[in-house]
Amino acid sequence: MRRARVGLTILATSDLHAAMLAYDYFADRPGRGGSLARLATMIGAARQDAGACLLLDNGDFLLGTPLADAHLPAGAGRKNPVIAAMTALGYDAAALGNHEFDLERDDLRAILGEADFPLLCANLRPLPGGGYEGLWQDGVVIPVRARDTAGRAVTVGVGVFGVLPPQVMQWDGRRVTGRLEAEDIASAAARAAQGLRAAGADLVVALAHSGISAAPHVAGAENAASAVARLDTVDAVVAGHVHKVFPGPWGPEAPGIDSDRGMLHGTPTVMPGTSGSHLGRLDLTLERKGARWAVAGFVSRAEPSRDVPEDPGLLGLLSGAHRHTLDMTQTVLGHLDALVHSYFAMVRDDRSVRLVAEAKLAHLQRALSGTPLQGLPLLASVAPMKCGGRAGAEHYTDIPAGPVARRAIADMQFFSNELSVLRLTGAELLEWLEMSASLYNRLLPGRYDQRLFERDVAPYNRESVYGMTYEIDLSRPARYDPEGRLADPAAHRIIGAQLAGRALDPDREVLLATNAYRAGGGGHFPHATAERAVTLEPVGIRDLLTRHLQTGRGRTDAAIRSWRFAELADTCAVFETGAGAVQAALPPDRRLHDLGPVSEGYRRYLLDLTPGLAQGRLAQRRMRGYMPS
Structure with missing residues (x-):
């Protein structure tokens, strides 16, 4: 008898860099590139045609456009437009990227404090008294309700963790030295994934704010998504940081890297570009293996947003922030x-x-x-x-x-x-x-x-x-x-x-x-x-x-x-x-x-x-x- 199966769709953004709206603030005119408002339209459509669905972000979401700059310093009665937009879209979790730490500590603390979704980073540990305590966690287990192919209601425990380049300790040394401690991406990923398994996760998704490299992994490597994908405790990977698209023609040619199917060492992987240019989508087919679910098949896609209309709801939500940005930039x-x-x-x-x-x-x-x-x-x-x-x-x-x-x-x-x-x-x-x-x-x-x-x-x-x-x-x-x-x-x-x-x-x-x-x-x-x-x-x-x-x-x-x-x-x-x-x-x-x-x-x-x-x-x-x- 064929085992019952469950479909799970993982939607992923990465390196948004505060591109909330398709507006070119530098030229003061509508832009033709990507935006989270374009992705919002795609996310809504994907949620309708998918059964069980998670929406995740892979880091570098807070900075990169005048919209973000115009709302600094944090506070002063203004909600951060990026966090407001992500909250409205119902993100299930978001990993931190290295550019989050370009913000001064108090600004970062105020902004992340507005988020009502889990913030993840397993390889940066706050040191006592450094002021970063309590802002993020290694990982989280998200219970996802679905129906299997036999029509039964089931719950799948999806573990999600985040990692980022340890080089943030050098890039943002003035802000983080003595306040944070970094760990190698691969070793932190192994620890975090094992912890999520122990906490009851059926499968584990890695939000790896890190690029895909064909080189052998060395401790402290900046681009280590391939090393994360090699872990037998990791079932799917969202990569990023380098602003490229995977699967696609770019992928490096090396054993274990399948740029056509979107697979690293047998692990489903997606990398969704930058600034809302693409929506990452992993459609996983899960099958029972013992007491837990496991990946039995997958489709990986990075879908372009360029010609997609922007979501009216998000446009309305951000209209005030947009006007404030125009006043500042002009x-x-x-x-x-x-x-x-x-x-x-x-x-x-x-x-x-x-x-x-x-x-x-x-x-x-x-x-x-x-x-x-x-x-x-x-x-x-x-x-x-x-x-x-x-x-x-x-x-x-x-x-x-x-x-x-x-x-x-x-x-x-x-x-x-x-x-x-x-x-x-x-x-x-x-x-x-x-x-x-x-x-x-x-x-x-x-x-x-x-x-x-x-x-x-x-x-x-x-x-x-x-x-x-x-x-x-x-x-x-x-x-x-x-x-x-x-x-x-x-x-x-x-x-x-x-x-x-x-x-x-x-x-x-x-x-x-x-x-x-x-x-x-x-x-x-x-x-x-x-x-x-x-x-x-x-x-x-x-x-x-x-x-x-x-x-x-x-x-x-x-x-x-x-x-x-x-x-x-x-x-x-x-x-x-x-x-x-x-x-x-x-x-x-x-x-x-x-x-x-x-x-x-x-x-x-x-x-x-x-x-x-x-x-x-x-x-x-x-x-x-x-x-x-």
Whole structure:
């Protein structure tokens, strides 16, 4: 006789980053991307066609849009719009992500205190007296009522736990050091899953705010969803953190990773993108095995939300928060004499990045004046935070000339990071630059149809250093892999590095201004360690940028020494950027040529790396027969 079965649907969001509404606060217009309001429509439909159903979030839900920023500090009689929306949708549980800890402790405490659903994190333990006690728990067992295929009413105990990158202890060290203690993701997951089993869970779902890696697990790894999926006490995994979609064509090719079915080492897995771009859905078929239920079959899907209408109920709930955000973001702070955009930030010196570098350097020149560090060369390292990549074709900075509203600050400085300074040698600085240059593909001289970088690359890891000059030779292999491991010890893409007009001395010390995330190891940059950090008074980079624009420095576009690609004979490469690039003034650079629109809202350009007077002529010849793929 066939055993009775039960269907259980797990709906999952991850890395929402406060994208509650499909509204582009940076451009002050409706947006075409994802939102929780779009997902709400999908969630309602899924609940209707599913029997038993759980709605879970996988972390990084509180910060990332002006809607969230406008409601800080917490309190003052205003309910947090993210928590209000999640409560209205009836989330059954939510895991914490690393970006939750970008909030000051008292703000985080006030906001999480509004949640009426369980908050989960098994690998961050609050220390006594640190002020984080009682805000979250390792896991929870949720009783789910359902009917089996024989028509009988049954209850399935679903255990859910959360884990996040232990690197939060470095990324947010100022707020959490001495207040929290972190544990390796895999070991905490094993402990939490076993505890839920002991508490009566029939099956266990891991909310792993962590990416999928093909590399063998090592203690303390940031991206450890695969290691969690290997645990025989875990029945399903929701992954996240890296803003990718799984199942889908992205998945790394490695034994045990099935990117078509959505499975890691035999465990059903889903990763639902970022900013409400997708709804994760795991349809599990459960079958009795002894006294408990077990997974007998599954379907994993990440369903896009882009063309889904927003839920009217959620729009109404958030209307007041939306109006308050508009009032806050439209406050004028300064003036720009020219358009600022990031459409070409991956291929040349870019003003949206350079303004942040100027703000950092201006502050540090004042702050370090009269100190023993005053005589050291001062450099600024900045990455474009809104430059396409995994966030899509509309995720670019685009600020018109004229009055600068407050929303422009978050447009150029997407996350509210704090300033950090590292004391490095010239040799260590070169390694930093090599890691940044690893995001580009290797180019073969004599070809014109090769990709400069992949569409889903992480541009926020592409650091440009200002205050020195250097070239990137892409005919050479990358020295580092994306995880910061030395891939080719003999490879050196950085050439001609000069400081103050002289070749960079490998032994000379420099001060490198960056942000707390990068200085704490974010992006796996070499030599980003605590012993190289310079002690500073805490200051937000958004505050520095605001001050910089308020003092009128946005009126000039004077170049700071920086980088360029090395010229390569008879060589071109193609790349994709947002379609808005066609409305932006093309940089005065004969290297760049518009090839027209391609899929998913992108536009393709050709970069001509040919030396000297031949520059541009090669591109014109190549473009005549070029057909974008």
